[in-house]
Amino acid sequence: xxxxxxxxxxxxxxxxxxxxxxxxxxxxxxxxxxxxxxxxxxxxxxxxxxxxxxxxxxxxxxxxxxxxxxxxxxxxxxxxxxxxxxxxxxxxxxxxxxxxxxxxxxxxxxxxxxxxxxxxxxxxxxxxxxxxxxxxxxxxxxxxxxxxxxxxxxxxxxxxxxxxxxxxxxxxxxxxxxxxxxxxxxxxxxxxxxxxxxxxxxxxxxxxxxxxxxxxxxxxxxxxxxxxxxxxxxxxxxxxxxxxxxxxxxxxxxxxxxxxxxxxxxxxxxxxxxxxxxxxxxxxxxxxxxxxxxxxxxxxxxxxxxxxxxxxxxxxxxxxxxxxxxxxxxxxxxxxxxxxxxxxxxxxxxxxxxxxxxxxxxxxxxxxxxxxxxxxxxxxxxxxxxxxxxxxxxxxxxxxxxxxxx
Amino acid sequence: xxxxxxxxxxxxxxxxxxxxxxxxxxxxxxxxxxxxxxxxx
Numbered sequence: 001x002x003x004x005x006x007x008x009x010x011x012x013x014x015x016x017x018x019x020x021x022x023x024x025x026x027x028x029x030x031x032x033x034x035x036x037x038x039x040x041x042x043x044x045x046x047x048x049x050x051x052x053x054x055x056x057x058x059x060x061x062x063x064x065x066x067x068x069x070x071x072x073x074x075x076x077x078x079x080x081x082x083x084x085x086x087x088x089x090x091x092x093x094x095x096x097x098x099x100x101x102x103x104x105x106x107x108x109x110x111x112x113x114x115x116x117x118x119x120x121x122x123x124x125x126x127x128x129x130x131x132x133x134x135x136x137x138x139x140x141x142x143x144x145x146x147x148x149x150x151x152x153x154x155x156x157x158x159x160x161x162x163x164x165x166x167x168x169x170x171x172x173x174x175x176x177x178x179x180x181x182x183x184x185x186x187x188x189x190x191x192x193x194x195x196x197x198x199x200x201x202x203x204x205x206x207x208x209x210x211x212x213x214x215x216x217x218x219x220x221x222x223x224x225x226x227x228x229x230x231x232x233x234x235x236x237x238x239x240x241x242x243x244x245x246x247x248x249x250x251x252x253x254x255x256x257x258x259x260x261x262x263x264x265x266x267x268x269x270x271x272x273x274x275x276x277x278x279x280x281x282x283x284x285x286x287x288x289x290x291x292x293x294x295x296x297x298x299x300x301x302x303x304x305x306x307x308x309x310x311x312x313x314x315x316x317x318x319x320x321x322x323x324x325x326x327x328x329x330x331x332x333x334x335x336x337x338x339x340x341x342x343x344x345x346x347x348x349x350x351x352x353x354x355x356x357x358x359x360x361x362x363x364x365x366x367x368x369x370x371x372x373x374x375x376x377x378x379x380x381x382x383x384x385x386x387x388x389x390x391x392x393x394x395x396x397x398x399x400x401x402x403x404x405x406x
Numbered sequence: 407x408x409x410x411x412x413x414x415x416x417x418x419x420x421x422x423x424x425x426x427x428x429x430x431x432x433x434x435x436x437x438x439x440x441x442x443x444x445x446x447x
Contacts, residue, residue, distance in 0.1 A: 052418050077411040127425055381426075 001085060002092035005221040009093050009101055012217025016104035019210035020047045020111050026203025027115050030311050033195040034393025035119045036403035042114035042126060050107040050134055058106055059099050061139035063089070068151035071143050088148045090220040101217060109138055109166045115311030116174030117181050120390050123398050125381045132373045133173065137366055141165050157358035158332060158340055161218035163273025163324040164362045171318020172366040174309055180374050181383055183308035185390055197258050204261035208237050211268045215275040228336055229275040233268065236287035240267020243291025262316065266294035269320035274328040277340040282331035289327065290320050322359050329355035
């Protein structure tokens with residue numbers, strides 16, 4: 001047991017916890033005024049819901065000893081997860097600390113998806129979808145990538161802090177959900193502009209802050225690897241924001257505040273899988289790519305494909321996550337992390353192939369299972385609120401509250 | 407499965423069932439305009 005490592009991972013757990021309410025503000029500012037509370041509610045509710053689901057069965061399915069596809073039931077209700085370290089995962093911190101840190105990742109992942117169905121999904125449908133998705137998508141994929149015996153971990157795919165487990169799963173699920181729910185009333189008519197960009201920038205700032213725990217905490221120790229992860233995280237966020245803002249400036253004529261905020265989040269997403277394997281110069285390239293690729297993904301998805309992914313979850317988390325996972329296969333170097341692998345630019349092209357296999361497997365699995373879950377929820381509860389409720393807004397019709405009394 | 411684990415599962419799923427059974431009737435906003443507020447009295 002190492003007290004410094006334990007302190008850092010506990011503090012990182014708190015940092016990552018803050019990211020989910022921060023996401024609520026990030027998304028809450030992007031929707032119409034009449035749906036601000038319902039959008040914030042999605043994130044805040046999921047924080048509570050998955051906190052319990054993870055303790056009861058989520059952690060066990062993800063990390064307890066099992067097969068290559070899914071974990072076992074030995075650790076349900078955190079039985080067997082105690083104050084002593086589990087050397088399989090983190091030899092210097094309590095097993096409880098590792099489980100709690102992982103809990104925060106399990107929470108924010110389904111919360112990310114809510115951006116795709118904002119302003120039109122039934123609350124009950126969101127509840128049931130989230131429980132099923134956390135069980136049948138998140139837990140298996142976390143097991144594949146991070147658990148001892150997980151098939152992608154055994155195969156050699158690298159994901160330091162959740163590029164595939166968190167961002168690709170959330171991004172793909174968001175795309176499927178947006179396609180199945182259909183467009184919001186008023187989509188394409190310019191009536192769905194963000195109601196409070198200030199909230200969104202506040203949310204982005206808090207996300208950036210919390211992401212230090214997300215990535216540097218994934219070193220699971222207070223050490224040089226954590227410092228590397230923190231520096232590359234900050235650098236990629238900065239480059240992502242600068243790049244997105246620049247492209248938006250050239251295309252639309254304004255240095256957009258919203259563009260800077262969204263670009264920073266895209267940079268954070270992309271560096272996530274790479275943060276424990278790449279050095280600082282690589283993080284500049286990764287951040288640059290994230291800002292540019294995600295900006296154009298938003299444009300293409302909205303204008304050419306016509307899918308109403310309300311808050312651009314696929315464009316930012318899906319595309320950013322895929323770019324980050326593949327960039328790990330390009331820029332990874334064992335000089336940063338001897339436990340990792342070299343990427344293409346360090347003489348190991350096979351790593352890029354492994355990353356591509358991981359991306360394809362996770363994306364394919366997520367798409368199919370998410371589709372099945374949404375179909376089940378649709379036939380039993382119904383995914384979408386009636387048109388009248390959508391027009392009036394979900395704050396009043398679903399929650400009986402309003403965001404602003406003026 | 408020991409009794410405490412069983413009780414914790416039952417507690418959680420009792421809440422989930424309560425959510426599913428809870429009223430789903432939308433609360434539509436009702437605006438009451440008093441004559442005095444529009445200067446009609």
